Amino acid sequence: MTRRQLxxxxxxxxxxxxxxxxxxxxxxxxxxxxxxxxxxxTFTWPVEWQLWENFLQVLETRNYLLLLAYxxxxxxxxxxxxxxxxxxxxxxxxLQRRPSRWNKVIYGFVLAGLMIPPAVVPTxxxxxxxxxxxxxxxxxxxxxxxxxxxxxxxxxxxxxTIPRDLDEAALIDGATPLQIFFRxxxxxxxxxxxxxxxxxxxxxxxxxxxxLYYLPGRENVTVQFTLYNFQGQFQTQFNLLxxxxxxxxxxPLIVYIFFNRQIVAGMTAGAVKx
Amino acid sequence: xxxxxxPYPYWFVLPAAIVFSVLFLAPTFASFWFSxxxxxxxxxxxxxxxxxxxxxREPFLIQGTVNTLIYAITTSxxxxxxxxxxxxxxxxxxxxxxxxxxxxxFPVLVSTIGIxxxxxxxxxxxxxxxxxxxxxxxxxxxxxxxxxxLALYSVILVDxxxxxxxxTLIYIAGLATISQDYYEAARIDxxxxxxMFFRVTVPLVRPATVTVVTxxxxxxxxxxxxxxxxxxxxxxxxxxxxxxxxxxxxxAGFYGLSTAGNVILFLLxxxxxxxxxxxxxxxxxxx
Numbered sequence: 001m002t003r004r005q006l007x008x009x010x011x012x013x014x015x016x017x018x019x020x021x022x023x024x025x026x027x028x029x030x031x032x033x034x035x036x037x038x039x040x041x042t043f044t045w046p047v048e049w050q051l052w053e054n055f056l057q058v059l060e061t062r063n064y065l066l067l068l069a070y071x072x073x074x075x076x077x078x079x080x081x082x083x084x085x086x087x088x089x090x091x092x093x094x095l096q097r098r099p100s101r102w103n104k105v106i107y108g109f110v111l112a113g114l115m116i117p118p119a120v121v122p123t124x125x126x127x128x129x130x131x132x133x134x135x136x137x138x139x140x141x142x143x144x145x146x147x148x149x150x151x152x153x154x155x156x157x158x159x160x161t162i163p164r165d166l167d168e169a170a171l172i173d174g175a176t177p178l179q180i181f182f183r184x185x186x187x188x189x190x191x192x193x194x195x196x197x198x199x200x201x202x203x204x205x206x207x208x209x210x211x212l213y214y215l216p217g218r219e220n221v222t223v224q225f226t227l228y229n230f231q232g233q234f235q236t237q238f239n240l241l242x243x244x245x246x247x248x249x250x251x252p253l254i255v256y257i258f259f260n261r262q263i264v265a266g267m268t269a270g271a272v273k274x
Numbered sequence: 275x276x277x278x279x280x281p282y283p284y285w286f287v288l289p290a291a292i293v294f295s296v297l298f299l300a301p302t303f304a305s306f307w308f309s310x311x312x313x314x315x316x317x318x319x320x321x322x323x324x325x326x327x328x329x330x331r332e333p334f335l336i337q338g339t340v341n342t343l344i345y346a347i348t349t350s351x352x353x354x355x356x357x358x359x360x361x362x363x364x365x366x367x368x369x370x371x372x373x374x375x376x377x378x379x380f381p382v383l384v385s386t387i388g389i390x391x392x393x394x395x396x397x398x399x400x401x402x403x404x405x406x407x408x409x410x411x412x413x414x415x416x417x418x419x420x421x422x423x424l425a426l427y428s429v430i431l432v433d434x435x436x437x438x439x440x441x442t443l444i445y446i447a448g449l450a451t452i453s454q455d456y457y458e459a460a461r462i463d464x465x466x467x468x469x470m471f472f473r474v475t476v477p478l479v480r481p482a483t484v485t486v487v488t489x490x491x492x493x494x495x496x497x498x499x500x501x502x503x504x505x506x507x508x509x510x511x512x513x514x515x516x517x518x519x520x521x522x523x524x525x526a527g528f529y530g531l532s533t534a535g536n537v538i539l540f541l542l543x544x545x546x547x548x549x550x551x552x553x554x555x556x557x558x559x560x561x
Contacts, residue, residue, distance in 0.1 A: 249385065
């Protein structure tokens with residue numbers, strides 16, 4: 001490393017710390033303050049550290065609403081992501097293996113899914129007519145519908161790298177289409193599956209807009225909505241609000257530490273085509 | 275022998291197709307009809323183009339549309355320029371390069387609502403960290419979110435803070451595909467660093483540029499949660515965009531008008547993205 005690279009690195013790190021890390025430090029410090037201390041909004045060391053007390057108080061707020069929210073968000077994320085992997089892989093598989101004039105139509109829908117903003121009120125109308133409005137089940141299927149295009153694209157391009165000989169060998173051995181897919185292909189898709197799981201989990205866990213429209217009601221609260229608890233008109237409790245932000249920030253941080261490489265793969269897909 | 279069945283049956287597509295058609299395609303098609311009605315979810319009365327006329331007449335609806343364009347174009351252009359510069363910096367072998375990439379990218383994964391609330395506090399006109407820091411060096415801090423002429427741009431600034439990491443990441447992946455031979459050849463020909471950047475890097479990193487521009491334009495045109503968390507479209511209607519207008523009209527019970535906003539947003543995206551993609555693809559053939 002040259003001296004220039006070292007000095008540029010030090011300057012960049014100093015700048016990046018101010019721009020990108022300070023806001024997170026602010027979240028942490030405010031989450032540790034007393035109510036009065038936090039209400040001044042200043043970037044200062046807490047007069048008195050009460051990180052743990054604030055944590056307990058946030059949990060207990062409105063009869064353990066945060067726990068319910070974590071439960072709901074987890075259920076939605078787990079089921080939606082499972083279906084996204086299964087459906088995405090099946091569509092990507094047929095799309096890649098069986099070229100036909102239908103492929104163009106399917107690609108058209110995939111692009112539409114990536115591009116078109118969902119028509120919200122008509123979707124509520126559809127959900128109401130099939131009895132899924134304001135239900136966790138409805139929310140799961142909404143997330144599947146909105147996330148499909150991305151999953152299909154990732155799976156399709158990965159399946160292109162798996163030799164057809166494998167399918168044909170299994171076919172000669174008398175395997176049915178379902179067996180070929182579940183026993184031969186799906187296990188080989190592990191790398192891209194991890195990518196889809198990680199990227200879609202973060203997207204769905206962080207989603208605010210869709211639950212806002214399709215999942216109103218206290219019993220249906222999701223994690224992002226708990227942030228509204230401490231923003232009452234007369235009593236804004238900034239210490240608890242920022243403790244809540246801290247708690248909402250931790251899951252993606254953990255996922256990022258463990259699945260850094262897969263996240264990068266998923267987010268940059270398409271950037272380096274031929 | 276009977277016609278052999280394909281080992282890739284079409285019914286594999288069926289579960290996905292059903293969910294997608296019922297919850298995405300059907301509402302999208304239905305929106306064209308409902309945007310022509312006065313609608314309360316139970317009965318829809320056909321009123322022709324009245325909702326669209328209202329969009330062209332009401333100043334705050336016009337402003338929402340203009341703001342959407344400003345938001346999308348500013349964020350997309352800035353993200354592609356800043357993203358490329360950061361990517362070049364973070365692939366030049368500087369000290370702590372890997373850690374720096376992590377820092378720049380992490381905000382992408384964090385809850386938009388959490389970020390929005392945090393920055394709304396940091397941008398507080400008197401006590402916020404940003405203005406306190408500015409006044410410490412003798413600069414008067416503006417009312418970031420309270421000044422109607424500034425609020426939209428303050429939100430844009432936070433959007434850049436949160437999103438530039440993704441653009442950087444995509445550019446880093448793009449830069450990795452450029453062969454070092456080009457730089458070697460340019461160096462032998464006596465090219466300066468600036469010349470190499472504009473004559474080698476910029477043209478060869480095109481696929482990444484296409485991805486960054488398209489993704490951030492679509493994201494910018496649809497963006498809602500950051501604006502909602504920071505300003506709720508205010509002060510007044512100064513930072514409203516189409517997506518927040520759609521939500522406000524929905525809340526107020528004007529379902530037909532809200533859906534017309536949806537259709538306008540759809541048309542706006544199609545009118546911008548489709549020609550842009552066609553143009554990008556044509557340029558690719560020319561190369």
